Amino acid sequence: MNSQQRDLERIQRWMQSVIMHPDGAAAGVESKAARDQIDVNSRDVEQVVSRSKNLTSLERLSIYGNAYYARLLECLHEEFPALHRVLGDDAFDGFALEYLQAYPSESYTLSNLGTKLPRFLEETRPARTVDGPDWADLLIDVARLERAYAEVFDGPGVEDDQLLTADELLKIPQDRWPDVTLVPVPCLKLMTFTYPVHEYASAVRQQADAEFPEASPTYLAITRRDYIVRREQQTAEQYNLLGALCDGVPLSQAIEKSCRHIADSEDFALALGVWFRKWSVAGYFHRAELAAD
Amino acid sequence: MIPAPRLGHPNLGLGIGLRSVHYPHILEHYPDVDWFEIISENYMDSRGRPRYVLEQISERYPIVMHGVSLSIGSTDPLDRDYLAKLKNLADQVNAGWVSDHVCWTGVAGLNAHDLLPIPYNEATLRHVVARIRIVQDILERPLVLENPSSYVTFADSTMPECEFINRLAAEADCGLLLDVNNVYVSSVNHDFDPVEYLNNVPHERVVQFHLAGHTNCRTHLIDTHDGHVIDPVWELYRLAHRLCGGVSTLLEWDAKIPEFPVVHSEVLKSRDYMNSELAESVGTTEPVSSSDLFSESPATVPHPAAYVKAEVE
Numbered sequence: 049m050n051s052q053q054r055d056l057e058r059i060q061r062w063m064q065s066v067i068m069h070p071d072g073a074a075a076g077v078e079s080k081a082a083r084d085q086i087d088v089n090s091r092d093v094e095q096v097v098s099r100s101k102n103l104t105s106l107e108r109l110s111i112y113g114n115a116y117y118a119r120l121l122e123c124l125h126e127e128f129p130a131l132h133r134v135l136g137d138d139a140f141d142g143f144a145l146e147y148l149q150a151y152p153s154e155s156y157t158l159s160n161l162g163t164k165l166p167r168f169l170e171e172t173r174p175a176r177t178v179d180g181p182d183w184a185d186l187l188i189d190v191a192r193l194e195r196a197y198a199e200v201f202d203g204p205g206v207e208d209d210q211l212l213t214a215d216e217l218l219k220i221p222q223d224r225w226p227d228v229t230l231v232p233v234p235c236l237k238l239m240t241f242t243y244p245v246h247e248y249a250s251a252v253r254q255q256a257d258a259e260f261p262e263a264s265p266t267y268l269a270i271t272r273r274d275y276i277v278r279r280e281q282q283t284a285e286q287y288n289l290l291g292a293l294c295d296g297v298p299l300s301q302a303i304e305k306s307c308r309h310i311a312d313s314e315d316f317a318l319a320l321g322v323w324f325r326k327w328s329v330a331g332y333f334h335r336a337e338l339a340a341d
Numbered sequence: 342m343i344p345a346p347r348l349g350h351p352n353l354g355l356g357i358g359l360r361s362v363h364y365p366h367i368l369e370h371y372p373d374v375d376w377f378e379i380i381s382e383n384y385m386d387s388r389g390r391p392r393y394v395l396e397q398i399s400e401r402y403p404i405v406m407h408g409v410s411l412s413i414g415s416t417d418p419l420d421r422d423y424l425a426k427l428k429n430l431a432d433q434v435n436a437g438w439v440s441d442h443v444c445w446t447g448v449a450g451l452n453a454h455d456l457l458p459i460p461y462n463e464a465t466l467r468h469v470v471a472r473i474r475i476v477q478d479i480l481e482r483p484l485v486l487e488n489p490s491s492y493v494t495f496a497d498s499t500m501p502e503c504e505f506i507n508r509l510a511a512e513a514d515c516g517l518l519l520d521v522n523n524v525y526v527s528s529v530n531h532d533f534d535p536v537e538y539l540n541n542v543p544h545e546r547v548v549q550f551h552l553a554g555h556t557n558c559r560t561h562l563i564d565t566h567d568g569h570v571i572d573p574v575w576e577l578y579r580l581a582h583r584l585c586g587g588v589s590t591l592l593e594w595d596a597k598i599p600e601f602p603v604v605h606s607e608v609l610k611s612r613d614y615m616n617s618e619l620a621e622s623v624g625t626t627e628p629v630s631s632s633d634l635f636s637e638s639p640a641t642v643p644h645p646a647a648y649v650k651a652e653v654e
Contacts, residue, residue, distance in 0.1 A: 053460070053462055053464060053497045053499075054460075054497050056416050056459065056460070056464065056465055056468060057416035057448065059459075059460060059495065059497065060415065060416055060445060060448040060457075060459075061448055061449060063457065064447065064448050064449070064451065064453060067453065067455075067457075068451075068453065094496070095496055096495065096496055096497075097493045097494070097495060097496065098493075098494045098495065098496055098498075100494075100530060100531060100532060100561070101532050102560035102561060103560055103561055105493070107560075108492050108493045108530075108561075109493060111492040111493075111561070111563065111643075112453075112455060112457065112492060112493070115455060115642050115643050116453055116454075116455060118642045119454060119455065119642045119643075120454065122642060122648075123648040126648050126650045127648065127650070127651075152451050152452075153447075153451065153452045153453075153454060154450050154451060154452065155452060156382055156410035156420065156423050156452060157382045157383075157385075157386060157410070158382075158454060158647060158648045159382075159383075159386065159648070159649070161648075197651045197653050198651045200651075201389050201390070201651035201652060201653070202386070202387050202388065202389040202390075202391065202649070202651070203388055203389065204388045205388060205389060207393065249653075250653065250654075253653055272389065275389055275390035275393055275652070276390075276652045276653065276654055277651055277652065277653040277654060278653075278654045279653075279654070
């Protein structure tokens, strides 16, 4: 028993600095952050943490230090399986450890642990040495995709709602198209990638062999149906039209804006019908809204 | 005033910690389990499959909420947004009660996602009791707090954990979740007698028991929740049951999770230890038992690691 007890906040800030230190508890005790709170060196740490019959104080603190990174790495492995496969164990864990130091968790839920990983990879990407897409672009693409999957999986959805059908949409007379806007479902995310990483990510999740993809501009619509995340590749024109519609641009204006260069082609009207049928089946739109007469 | 047994809560019987790998089995078979305990943080923000599954299950089974991020012992301010969501979820699933741990999980705005121990002394007791009262006011129900497994003790502690928890429960008028495995793990790690601990907790305030497996690292035990309950823990459970009477019992299995029937059969073993004679070996603090597995891994991960993986087409 100490005659003068330490302030609890000091003990907690000290212990947190020790167990979160990337070089282990001994280095953590010696760190400035820890010594600013409680000024003991690693030989005298027994003044704060008692030893047990079998373990020294430092060994006991190391249990928490080892567990801190191991637990969070385990969660990042779960959230980013494809990024893990691309990088391999050592490189993934190296990136993840740096990430956890740059962006330690500030959330009560582990669901938010990977939120800033794509941003971290962008911030720390090496300078480009080649024209065009490089390895770092691939890593960032994979991380963005897997984070999007996590957000769509547990975010708002429309499983209980009646969605807009193709028939309902195609029944709207063409002369009303300037007044029609489509309301997207809240789980729809439109994303562009430098690589077709969705196919690679799916192969990894199915525990199949997967080749690293070649760079190729990729447009994805990611949504959720029946509580499972779905992704569908789009053409550039489809992606642009979807984007305009999701921004609330009226139907005819969105078509004009996104597909001007193909709108005059003979097959365009037919293609448009096919697109809308496909998007209705995929459940991208909640409803159509007509401007008041 | 002596509180009502279990603070008036019912004995729900034998329950299982709900884990996402078991969703398909539960929804298909609706097994004959008495009740489920959920990790609160996995559901309070969910608007996807976890929350949908919970709604299905809560229509058929009693639900109890168990959190890992309340951080009741932290010196950071209480997270009011978190508490509002916790209450909202408790109301929506008609939770039997809401529990968390006597611990802190982070300070200075960070979350280590671990259940970190506090020194046990008069000042920390006042600190935690004051925070429990605030939480109980916000939740509009008594909080139930669990004794943690721990791996360090502090030079600034002036009382044993059992005394701290005893006084904390009385002064804050809260319930206790007595984790029998945690008592055993900490008794080995900190060289105390687990029987004395069980004899001295306020039995009338114990609302729930936890059982789980742990990992024997030769020099210490780690609360990994990754295997069967070992015999010395079952013997402590037998004693705890005799001391506390009928109390809701819950098995946690959080890593290397087997098929649902294996987990279910594990908790059903509890019946063998109720209303039966104490074994002579009860209370052993030997860290090594024949059914223990040894781990040499320096990165053996203690509970909790509660992440729900996305399902993608």
